[in-house]
Amino acid sequence: MTDATTLFTDLVRTETRLYNRIDARLRAGHDMPLGSLEFLRIIGGRPVCRVYDIAHEVDITVGATSKAVDRLVARGWCERRANPDDRRSSLLLLTPAGEQALAAALPTFAAAVTELGAALPRQTLDQLADGLHQWRQHLEE
Template sequence: MTDLTALFTDLVRLETRIYNAVDARLKAEHELPLGQFEFLRSIASRDTARVFDLARELAITVGATSKAVDRLEAAGRIRRTANPDDRRSSLLELTDAGADALAAATPTVEAELQTWIGSVLPAPVLEQLATNLSMLRQRAEVDSRTDRAET
């Protein structure tokens, strides 16, 4: 029987080590922390983005998201525009500088992930891992939304 506590520990430690490696490379080569890369990627992947949307997608607080958005805006990588449907929120979009930073950093992230993950696991194992992690993440996100709705 699988020791779930050991599995959890391995998963967390692996995530930490990979995150730190990718973050260090992005900072060194692009002066872009991995956290900001993730925000740029998330904003670029949708038609409209609000701070609340990003917080939910990235599983962090609205306050932390707002601070990250402030940093990206100060760096000229995103802009806020008035939300015509809700005066209490703004819509976020990449600037040309943000799109350029994302385009330049994406191959670096992909190369680092290839080194850490893609070159280690055979393709069928990697595909199964991706499927299983997606399933677990979806379950966790459903459970998280259910917990918030009950409080």
């Protein structure tokens, strides 16, 4: 049986290495950091999206999220529009360039995730995915 400290260390180190490898592939192939892809996926996957929604989804501060969105806006991948229901916030929308960048990067992302996941037997990967999903749900409650 694995102790909690070993589990924590393995989980964090694995996440860091997975993130860095996928990030390197996206940067090399699309000049896009993985963090930008994640934000584009969130924005593009919602009918209405605010900075707060992204911050809540990835569990980072609104300030850090806003700065990251500013980088997407500067790249021409996203725009901020006035929120008609709340003048304190803005709505985020992908631009056509953002939609194209997202569509181009998603196959690279999927291939990298699939390739890195192939290091484990299918049954182990399925069990890991199920366990992490349950654990994440618990932590998000």
